[in-house]
Amino acid sequence: MSEETALMAQGLKKSYGKVRALRGVDLEVQRGEIFGYLGPNGAGKTTTIRCLLDLIRPDGGTVRVLGIDPQADPVAVQAHTGYLPGELHLDPNMTAEGALRYLNALRGNKADWDFVRQLTERLDLPLKPPIKNLSHGNKQKVGVVQALMHRPELLLLDEPTLGLDPLMQREVLALLREAKADGATVFFSSHIMSEVEAVAERVAIIRKGVVVEVAEPATLIKRALRRANVRFKQPVDISPLANVPGVTVLSQDDGTSVLLQVEGEMDDLIKVLAAFPVSDFETERPSLEEIFLAYYEDDQKEE
Amino acid sequence: MMTIFRYTLRRFRGQILGWGIALALLGMLLVSMYDMIAAEQEQFQDLLEIYPPELTAFMGDISTMATPEGWVSLEFFSFMPLILGIFAVLTGSGLLVSDEENGRLDLIMAHPVSRAALFLGRLLAFVAATVAILAICWLGLVVPMNWSSMDIGWGRMWLPLLSLLAELLLFGTMSLLLSMVLPSRRLAATTAGLLLVASFFITGLAKINENLEPVAKLSPLNYHQAQDAFQGLNGAWLAGLLGSAVVFAALAWWRFQRRDIRVGGEGGWRLPSLPFRRRAGAGS
Numbered sequence: 001m002s003e004e005t006a007l008m009a010q011g012l013k014k015s016y017g018k019v020r021a022l023r024g025v026d027l028e029v030q031r032g033e034i035f036g037y038l039g040p041n042g043a044g045k046t047t048t049i050r051c052l053l054d055l056i057r058p059d060g061g062t063v064r065v066l067g068i069d070p071q072a073d074p075v076a077v078q079a080h081t082g083y084l085p086g087e088l089h090l091d092p093n094m095t096a097e098g099a100l101r102y103l104n105a106l107r108g109n110k111a112d113w114d115f116v117r118q119l120t121e122r123l124d125l126p127l128k129p130p131i132k133n134l135s136h137g138n139k140q141k142v143g144v145v146q147a148l149m150h151r152p153e154l155l156l157l158d159e160p161t162l163g164l165d166p167l168m169q170r171e172v173l174a175l176l177r178e179a180k181a182d183g184a185t186v187f188f189s190s191h192i193m194s195e196v197e198a199v200a201e202r203v204a205i206i207r208k209g210v211v212v213e214v215a216e217p218a219t220l221i222k223r224a225l226r227r228a229n230v231r232f233k234q235p236v237d238i239s240p241l242a243n244v245p246g247v248t249v250l251s252q253d254d255g256t257s258v259l260l261q262v263e264g265e266m267d268d269l270i271k272v273l274a275a276f277p278v279s280d281f282e283t284e285r286p287s288l289e290e291i292f293l294a295y296y297e298d299d300q301k302e303e
Numbered sequence: 304m305m306t307i308f309r310y311t312l313r314r315f316r317g318q319i320l321g322w323g324i325a326l327a328l329l330g331m332l333l334v335s336m337y338d339m340i341a342a343e344q345e346q347f348q349d350l351l352e353i354y355p356p357e358l359t360a361f362m363g364d365i366s367t368m369a370t371p372e373g374w375v376s377l378e379f380f381s382f383m384p385l386i387l388g389i390f391a392v393l394t395g396s397g398l399l400v401s402d403e404e405n406g407r408l409d410l411i412m413a414h415p416v417s418r419a420a421l422f423l424g425r426l427l428a429f430v431a432a433t434v435a436i437l438a439i440c441w442l443g444l445v446v447p448m449n450w451s452s453m454d455i456g457w458g459r460m461w462l463p464l465l466s467l468l469a470e471l472l473l474f475g476t477m478s479l480l481l482s483m484v485l486p487s488r489r490l491a492a493t494t495a496g497l498l499l500v501a502s503f504f505i506t507g508l509a510k511i512n513e514n515l516e517p518v519a520k521l522s523p524l525n526y527h528q529a530q531d532a533f534q535g536l537n538g539a540w541l542a543g544l545l546g547s548a549v550v551f552a553a554l555a556w557w558r559f560q561r562r563d564i565r566v567g568g569e570g571g572w573r574l575p576s577l578p579f580r581r582r583a584g585a586g587s
Contacts, residue, residue, distance in 0.1 A: 046566070050409075050564075050566075053412075053413050055409060055412055055413065055563070055564045056563040056564065057561075057563060074417070074418075075415045075416070075417050076415075078412075078413055078414055078415040078416075079415035081413070083410070083413035085406075085409050085410055085413070085566065086566070087406055087566060088406075088410065089405055089406030089407045089409070089410070090407065090410070091314075091407065102306075102310055103410070103411075103414060105306045105310075106306055106307075106411065106414040106415070106416050107414055107415060108415075143410075146410075
């Protein structure tokens with residue numbers, strides 16, 4: 001593991017009774033990187049993050065956070081990390097300010113309170129009402145502020161924009177970019193593809209407790225399936241199209257239009273289409289969501 | 304650790320004041336009534352003689368009821384382990400696990416606070432809260448002595464309270480340990496509560512049925528000193544109670560160091576299903 005590595009997991013395993021939550025997760029996140037961790041509910045995202053913070057103990061594998069073994073020295077890891085749990089629960093009788101001051105006290109009052117005020121103003125978070133009177137979105141903002149307020153080296157965020165309105169989601173993503181600009185490493189889990197696509201430099205997809213892909217979002221998109229909708233000037237025999245490698249005919253309409261699924265490059269398809277009387281040709285850029293779902297198609301078939 | 308201690312103690316404020324003031328008022332009432340009881344002691348003795356022995360067994364030595372020590376012991380200290388034991392059981396079982404069950408512990412433990420510091424901070428806050436409740440009780444007992452003929456002395460009034468403190472620490476730490484090994488706080492509190500009540504009854508019944516004496520030796524409340532404490536605390540008993548509390552706390556700490564912290568709503572492990580329940584489930 002190099003000094004440039006902020007997070008490393010090798011063969012990370014964790015079971016809850018008979019349920020195998022992590023079956024050998026391998027991950028490496030570089031310092032200063034924004035890293036998205038994608039997966040549906042129950043894939044193992046939260047379990048991975050909680051192992052990194054020594055909140056739960058893995059059954060096997062190796063973990064290093066900022067070069068430290070969390071099981072050997074959890075306090076050192078926690079001192080340099082800002083954490084936002086997937087389900088945030090705070091003392092309902094405390095005010096937002098009281099909760100932030102208490103959590104800051106647990107860190108030895110390390111946070112600069114002017115910076116805390118800046119964060120709360122940007123997120124439009126009221127500090128005086130008790131937590132129990134705050135909306136879900138405002139509680140989530142308290143969670144975001146407490147994770148960022150001491151300017152940690154590493155941010156471990158479990159679904160950071162959960163329950164926030166679109167404007168605030170954008171503001172939180174901007175804060176993550178700023179944290180990165182200040183040198184922080186950001187590791188965040190999500191199942192919202194658009195936010196991962198918007199900020200993450202690399203993405204890992206976790207499926208049934210195993211990381212099945214790690215790549216840049218753009219690479220994943222390039223590699224993914226696309227759809228092409230072709231309309232012809234007159235009815236044609238489309239059988240030559242179905243024979244193009246990587247092309248699947250999804251639907252056709254009287255030989256005047258056809259919807260195709262193309263895997264990989266479009267070059268072969270375009271060359272074959274040159275022989276057809278094409279009146280219109282449309283392709284859809286796949287979203288990260290479609291790519292992500294493609295990894296889960298096998299599961300759905302199995303079910 | 305001190306941040307955890309201060310914060311936890313602040314959360315106990317309501318309980319300290321609630322339990323403390325309620326029991327202090329009871330103490331004040333009892334001390335204020337003493338002069339009337341002392342004046343009518345012959346009639347009281349006649350009344351107590353017709354009580355069934357099963358009832359008086361739980362009250363201790365009723366022949367001394369008209370003495371200041373006998374009066375406060377019979378009416379206050381003899382059943383106080385059961386009353387304040389409820390506080391100790393509920394607080395001990397929830398000291399760490401109630402925050403874990405409602406999901407708050409997850410975030411706290413992601414801060415640079417070691418498990419040992421968190422455990423000790425909360426345990427000390429429990430000890431401090433218990434002492435504070437007993438101190439308020441003590442005030443409720445000693446302040447009315449200024450207008451009563453009761454002359455126990457401010458310092459001596461602490462003696463049964465010290466014995467009570469040792470009992471409460473024992474039941475509190477026992478509940479804490481049970482919360483670390485049983486699946487839920489509710490189950491831990493129920494189990495500890497049953498042990499507390501069983502201990503109270505076995506200790507009382509052993510006074511009228513000598514066959515129960517060997518069992519009563521295992522009962523923590525057998526070593527509680529109410530009226531006897533005014534003649535001097537039994538150092539071995541006190542050390543035994545406090546030593547047991549330390550052992551329970553150490554075992555709970557050992558378990559807490561090794562356990563996974565659950566997230567809110569996750570639930571814990573379940574007790575094995577009973578055979579008939581398994582069959583019922585299989586059929587559905």
